[in-house]
Amino acid sequence: MYDADLSDEQIMLKTTVRDFCRREAPRDKIAAMTNNGETAHVDALYRKMADQGWLGIGVPESFGGEGGTFVEELLVVEELSYGRAPVGGHLTTSILVHAVAEFASDQQRETLFPAVVAGDVMSIAITEPDAGSDVSALRTRATERGVGWVLNGQKMFCTNINIAQWVIVVAKVGGQSDDRHAGMTLFLVPTDRPGITHNRVPTLGHVDTNAVFFDNVEVGPEDVFGKVGGAFSHLISLLNTERLILGAYSVGLARRALDDTIAYVNQREQFGKPVGKFQAVQHTIAEMAMKVYAGESLMLRVGRKVDAGVATGQEASIVKLYTSEAAKEVTLDGMQMMGGYGYMMEFDMQHYLRDAVVGTVFGGTSQIQKNLIAHQVGL
């Protein structure tokens, strides 16, 4: 229904990922694969994705990747989200691999790209207990020692560090300054670097969410990711990529909720006929379909502009805001259309809803996206 404006190759890619999810992670096997939801990332499954070449889409061919387009990356994220494949590490890694292409040193690229293509996972630690939407309020410090620094501080809500081999952390170097962005620097470090510890933070949905502690973690000039003091502008670019990838995640989730709802209302009978024959149900589902269509169209339009090098930050915010709010509405409507069964843990709609809600928070809340859009239209 929504594939009309894709090329044959893009349709083939989507179909192949969809079939992979159905074959390798069918609904009745996911509980066993994930140890009853203890993890959202099954390494063996992720390595099978590596064999398909999908982990190298954002990696240049000269580093063993596919050198694919950003639209292809979005389509893979969308289908993995639709297919509910337990490969949670893909989301953060596919965001961060673009930052590697953009800011990393040659040495970091030589290490990171082949590792990511083979199945390594990357994570990012920006948020702190007292610095969420206001990133520049961060307190994690990198204090100079010899030719390098030592990192001390605490991060919050770090997705996937518990399964990742790499973490990008933002810290402030240098003394106090009136400029709140001064000294903000990204460091790329292996997660097993001495002094890094993490605890899982229980949430409504995501299981691989963590508080992270940096206790005298030694970092050298070779660990700087981008420029010393350059993190604020690096993060603007990184977060724009993140907002588009998270948009693809929300689109896949909403499309899955729509398809499950249609299947349910076609088979559930009340008053002697399928509930899908009632106009009130049909109208709700028509609105759900409209939101999925609009979200997918927006995602593709801006994805194509990224590939053409003409996308703006405002467009990334629009995609993130629209698709995440739409996914929340669509999954909630899907639950209502299923009556009491939508509320049961045995059905998946409650899981889709819980995963959709966080889409309006991580990567910058909906309120922050509205601030950014309003600012960019001159307010």
Ligand SMILES: Cc1cc2nc3c(=O)[nH]c(=O)nc-3n(C[C@H](O)[C@H](O)[C@H](O)COP(=O)(O)OP(=O)(O)OC[C@H]3O[C@@H](n4cnc5c(N)ncnc54)[C@H](O)[C@@H]3O)c2cc1C
């Ligand atoms: C499951 C999960 C995974 C996450 N993964 C990561 C990760 O991997 N790495 C990472 O660094 N972070 C991660 N985050 C953190 C996420 O990005 C932050 O939660 C988010 O940016 C909001 O920060 P906060 O929670 O501190 O909320 P706050 O910033 O305290 O906001 C509280 C409320 O105030 C509103 N608000 C704040 N400032 C303004 C403003 N200027 N104008 C209008 N409204 C405003 C917000 O919209 C929100 O409604 C994750 C969060 C969750 C829940």
